[in-house]
Amino acid sequence: MTLLELNNLTAGYGQTPVLFNVDMSINQGDMVGLLGRNGVGKTTLLRSIIGLNKLTKGSLFFNNKDITKAPAYKRSRQGIAYIPQGREIIPYLSVLDNLKLGTSASGKSSKRIPSEIFEFFPMLKEHLPRQGGLLSGGQQQQLAIARGLMCNPKIMLLDEPTEGIQPSIVQEIEDTLKRINQEKGITVIVVEQKIDFIRQLAKSFFIMDKGAIVAKGTTRELTDSLVHRYLTV
Ligand SMILES: Nc1ncnc2c1ncn2[C@@H]1O[C@H](COP(=O)(O)OP(=O)(O)OP(=O)(O)O)[C@@H](O)[C@H]1O
Ligand SMILES: [Mg+2]
Incomplete structure (x- = not known):
């Protein structure tokens, strides 16, 4: 079943176009890698899906609903979680309060953190009272993913x-994302520059260049020549 569909999506900043006629169809349960060099529009595409960037053209369907005009908070309530580049943990709030911010996006405020959050991220349990900004970069990333899970999403971007x-935490994040995908059936789109990470994690991929999708396929079809042409610097 198709969960997310982008048709002819075109967007930019002010007068400057960045995305050009992006078509994408993502099935329920997919684990998708979105690749591309710096500045090709990967973040802009994710922001357009969650509703933080206006479209100049095109449409978006999620879970069989037209969400083209829905504001970001409604998309989040419908089950789209966004884990931004740079993590955006609130540094002076506790880990617990950072987690609770994830539920406010879903419109339900929660006093309790579901135990499954700590099954996926046992480290967080030990750090609940600490300020978010005192965690390591890898721990903050795990907190950001956990915060995204708090709204019980159908898809995580x-x-x-x-x-x-650091590499050991990269491996942990890879394993946890696999579990979130397989055990909870959550669809995942992950923007990455690390090809090995995508080859191990994703089942399919899209490559962007200059604001357009230029290649896609199953991860087995992510050949060295594609990598050379579109991804290496
Ligand atoms: N807030 C903004 N205002 C104006 N232009 C922007 C803004 N954010 C990004 N851009 C421009 O849009 C283009 C795409 O940027 P985007 O951040 O989507 O790329 P990216 O693929 O995510 O890059 P990176 O790999 O470096 O994160 C770039 O040319 C960038 O300079
Ligand atoms: Mg980016």
Whole structure:
């Protein structure tokens, strides 16, 4: 079943176009890698899906509903979680309060953190009273993913979750995303620059260049020549 469909999506900043006629169809349960060099529009595409960037053209369907005109908070309530590039943890709030911010996006405020959050991220349990800003970069990333899970999403959009993170935690994040996808059936789109990460994690991929989708396929079809042509610097 198709969960998310982008038709002819075109967007930009002010007068400057950034995305050009992006078509994408994502099935329920997919684990998708979105790749591309710096500045090709990956973040803009995720922001357009969650509703933080206005479209100049095109339409968006989620869970069989036209959400083209829905504001970001409604998309979040309908089950789209966005884990932004740079994580955006509130540094002076506790880990617990940062987690609770995830529920406010869903419109329900929650006093309790569901135990499954700590099954996926046991580390967070030990750090609940600490200020978010005192966690390591990798721990903050895990907190950001956990915060996204708090709204019980159908799909999670992650923007470079491994950027600037040490390898052991990158591996943990990979394993946890796999579990979230397989055990909870949550659809995942992950923007990444690390090809190995995508090859191990994703089932399919899209490559963007200059604001357009230029290649897609199953991860097995992510050949070295595509990598060379569109991804290496
Ligand atoms: N707030 C903004 N105002 C104006 N232009 C912007 C803004 N954000 C991004 N852009 C421009 O839009 C284009 C796409 O940027 P975007 O951040 O979507 O790329 P990206 O693929 O996510 O890059 P990176 O890999 O560096 O994160 C770039 O040319 C960028 O300079
Ligand atoms: Mg980006």
